[in-house]
Amino acid sequence: xxxxxxxxxxxxxxxxxxxxxxxxxxxxxxxxxxxxxxxxxxxxxxxxxxxxxxxxxxxxxxxxxxxxxxxxxxxxxxxxxxxxxxxxxxxxxxxxxxxxxxxxxxxxxxxxxxxxxxxxxxxxxxxxxxxxxxxxxxxxxxxxxxxxxxxxxxxxxxxxxxxxxxxxxxxxxxxxxxxxxxxxxxxxxxxxxxxxxxxxxxxxxxxxxxxxxxxxxxxxxxxxxxxxxxxxxxxxxxxxxxxxxxxxxxxxxxxxxxxxxxxxxxxxxxxxxxxxxxxxxxxxxxxxxxxxxxxxxxxxxxxxxxxxxxxxxxxxxxxxxxxxxxxxxxx
Amino acid sequence: xxxxxxxxxxxxxxxxxxxxxxxxxxxxxxxxxxxxxxxxxxxxxxxxxxxxxxxxxxxxxxxxxxxxxxxxxxxxxxxxxxxxxxxxxxxxxxxxxxxxxxxxxxxxxxxxxxxxxxxxxxxxxxxxxxxxxxxxxxxxxxxxxxxxxxxxxxxxxxxxxxxxxxxxxxxxxxxxxxxxxxxxxxxxxxxxxxxxxxxxxxxxxxxxxxxxxxxxxxxxxxxxxxxxxxxxxxxxxxxxxxxxxxxxxxxxxxxxxxxxxxxxxxxxxxxxxxxxxxxxxxxxxxxxxxxxxxxxxxxxxxxxxxxxxxxxxxxxxxxx
Numbered sequence: 001x002x003x004x005x006x007x008x009x010x011x012x013x014x015x016x017x018x019x020x021x022x023x024x025x026x027x028x029x030x031x032x033x034x035x036x037x038x039x040x041x042x043x044x045x046x047x048x049x050x051x052x053x054x055x056x057x058x059x060x061x062x063x064x065x066x067x068x069x070x071x072x073x074x075x076x077x078x079x080x081x082x083x084x085x086x087x088x089x090x091x092x093x094x095x096x097x098x099x100x101x102x103x104x105x106x107x108x109x110x111x112x113x114x115x116x117x118x119x120x121x122x123x124x125x126x127x128x129x130x131x132x133x134x135x136x137x138x139x140x141x142x143x144x145x146x147x148x149x150x151x152x153x154x155x156x157x158x159x160x161x162x163x164x165x166x167x168x169x170x171x172x173x174x175x176x177x178x179x180x181x182x183x184x185x186x187x188x189x190x191x192x193x194x195x196x197x198x199x200x201x202x203x204x205x206x207x208x209x210x211x212x213x214x215x216x217x218x219x220x221x222x223x224x225x226x227x228x229x230x231x232x233x234x235x236x237x238x239x240x241x242x243x244x245x246x247x248x249x250x251x252x253x254x255x256x257x258x259x260x261x262x263x264x265x266x267x268x269x270x271x272x273x274x275x276x277x278x279x280x281x282x283x284x285x286x287x288x289x290x291x292x293x294x295x296x297x298x299x300x301x302x303x304x305x306x307x308x309x310x311x312x313x314x315x316x317x318x319x320x321x322x323x324x325x326x327x328x329x330x331x
Numbered sequence: 332x333x334x335x336x337x338x339x340x341x342x343x344x345x346x347x348x349x350x351x352x353x354x355x356x357x358x359x360x361x362x363x364x365x366x367x368x369x370x371x372x373x374x375x376x377x378x379x380x381x382x383x384x385x386x387x388x389x390x391x392x393x394x395x396x397x398x399x400x401x402x403x404x405x406x407x408x409x410x411x412x413x414x415x416x417x418x419x420x421x422x423x424x425x426x427x428x429x430x431x432x433x434x435x436x437x438x439x440x441x442x443x444x445x446x447x448x449x450x451x452x453x454x455x456x457x458x459x460x461x462x463x464x465x466x467x468x469x470x471x472x473x474x475x476x477x478x479x480x481x482x483x484x485x486x487x488x489x490x491x492x493x494x495x496x497x498x499x500x501x502x503x504x505x506x507x508x509x510x511x512x513x514x515x516x517x518x519x520x521x522x523x524x525x526x527x528x529x530x531x532x533x534x535x536x537x538x539x540x541x542x543x544x545x546x547x548x549x550x551x552x553x554x555x556x557x558x559x560x561x562x563x564x565x566x567x568x569x570x571x572x573x574x575x576x577x578x579x580x581x582x583x584x585x586x587x588x589x590x591x592x593x594x595x596x597x598x599x600x601x602x603x604x605x606x607x608x609x610x611x612x613x614x615x616x617x618x619x620x621x622x623x624x625x626x627x628x629x630x631x632x633x634x635x636x637x638x639x640x641x642x643x644x645x646x647x648x649x650x651x
Binding site: 089098 | 541543560
């Protein structure tokens with residue numbers, strides 16, 4: 001078994017509301033091995049981004065971690081001093097954010113933004129850092145890299161900016177790159193380029209990647225393993241082939257069924273999952289998906305299912321569903 | 332063939348390094364009122380800088396033979412009741428006005444930006460304390476505050492300077508102008524910083540949650556770097572506008588205080604005390620009031636129009 005880089009255990013996040021704290025993320029367990037790419041999938045508001053932001057304590061105001069641990073290379077990220085935390089941010093864990101249009105400082109040249117983490121984490125001289133910044137831009141495939149150092153963000157296209165964001169995230173050669181829906185704001189051809197770029201970089205730099213997305217089709221070609229999140233819990237966690245071959249949670253099935261296909265017979269009508277996820281603070285007593293689940297039983301409404309291996313202890317395929325076996329039979 | 336010229340400029344615009352500032356400058360230069368204001372300010376600034384070489388007479392030399400003369404070729408703005416050349420005195424008044432405006436606005440804006448940025452970024456108790464200070468300062472009438480500061484701080488300051496002179500025999504401490512300016516700068520800066528602090532705080536509140544600030548924090552950058560390189564530069568547009576209007580405002584205030592006798596004291600020429608002197612004899616010698624008043628009016632109007640122009644130029648979404 002390969003080495004664990006990140007192990008999140010029983011992580012809960014809550015938001016302060018007028019009616020008291022409401023749970024957004026409810027006891028998430030997930031892990032990332034060295035060199036592995038983990039895809040985190042789920043619909044908007046299911047806690048994907050918050051979980052990752054909480055690791056480096058970048059949660060917005062009024063949202064806080066209420067429980068759990070996050071061991072990164074043997075240390076609990078949630079217990080670090082602010083000094084140690086700054087070492088981890090950017091130095092050990094790199095971030096790439098969703099919207100390249102607003103995630104770059106509009107009044108700073110690209111080069112300066114690239115140099116900043118190098119000066120801070122690597123204690124390079126300005127000249128060295130600038131040289132390295134040029135190399136980084138070339139690494140992420142920006143033509144005329146050295147000249148682009150003196151460009152402002154608004155002079156670059158969305159795809160170029162996202163490449164710059166990736167270059168900044170990679171600047172200090174982090175062990176883990178967290179990409180939070182990095183292609184959502186880009187058009188499809190650019191999406192494919194960015195995915196290829198990250199695949200290529202991962203191979204060359206040997207880092208681990210966590211890729212947050214709601215696009216199953218996109219992540220299929222990129223991830224080694226996929227975690228499906230629903231309403232702040234992990235509902236299914238499986239190697240990518242197994243997840244697509246035999247999805248065991250009704251929610252995962254729903255997600256897969258709602259990918260638009262051009263080849264199928266009923267190409268006109270798009271499948272969707274009826275209803276909406278529960279609001280934080282109004283979580284159902286049992287399985288959070290039960291109110292929308294076509295296969296829900298009595299037990300689903302009363303007891304929260306545990307995340308368990310699907311068949312025996314040895315499989316890496318884990319699912320949190322009381323009726324998982326019946327789901328598989330029905331397929 | 333005809334399609335080519337239409338495409339070429341587009342490609343050129345894409346490649347050219349158009350910085351934010353150059354963009355703003357282009358928009359500003361299309362605004363005629365702003366350009367005219369800029370020209371007036373530039374001329375006044377040049378007059379202030381090169382004053383000693385421009386004045387036809389010493390601003391202090393009295394010619395009792397030629398008192399209260401109306402404007403003529405020898406004295407373009409006439410002479411005052413002591414026979415001093417008003418043109419030379421207005422020029423020196425320009426120097427006073429500019430020095431006071433720049434130093435006071437500089438101190439007030441720096442103080443306001445630092446306190447406002449800290450208050451906005453950290454929030455909580457710090458924010459409450461800073462905002463309490465601005466509210467308190469702004470709730471006291473400006474003139475009253477300046478008069479109180481001048482009246483209460485001048486004697487101790489004068490005594491201190493005198494004592495230092497006795498100790499060191501350095502003629503620097505004998506210079507009463509220094510005392511005047513220190514008091515004027517200090518008291519005016521003290522009443523002028525709160526609006527800057529409020530402005531910057533509001534900007535910082537909206538900017539500190541922008542994605543690029545989160546991104547900077549995710550890079551592990553330190554808080555001082557994030558505030559000084561990410562937050563403040565992005566809040567600076569409205570600040571520039573406020574400073575431009577603030578310079579004009581400071582000139583008016585300085586004149587008002589000199590007019591009331593709490594500002595710069597004679598014999599240093601200030602538009603305010605010239606207006607004050609001119610007001611007593613304006614029925615017979617209107618030029619003594621008109622010359623400094625018109626220049627003051629011109630300067631104030633120029634600064635506020637420039638401020639308006641900058642506001643439009645730095646806010647591409649605002650107009651057009």
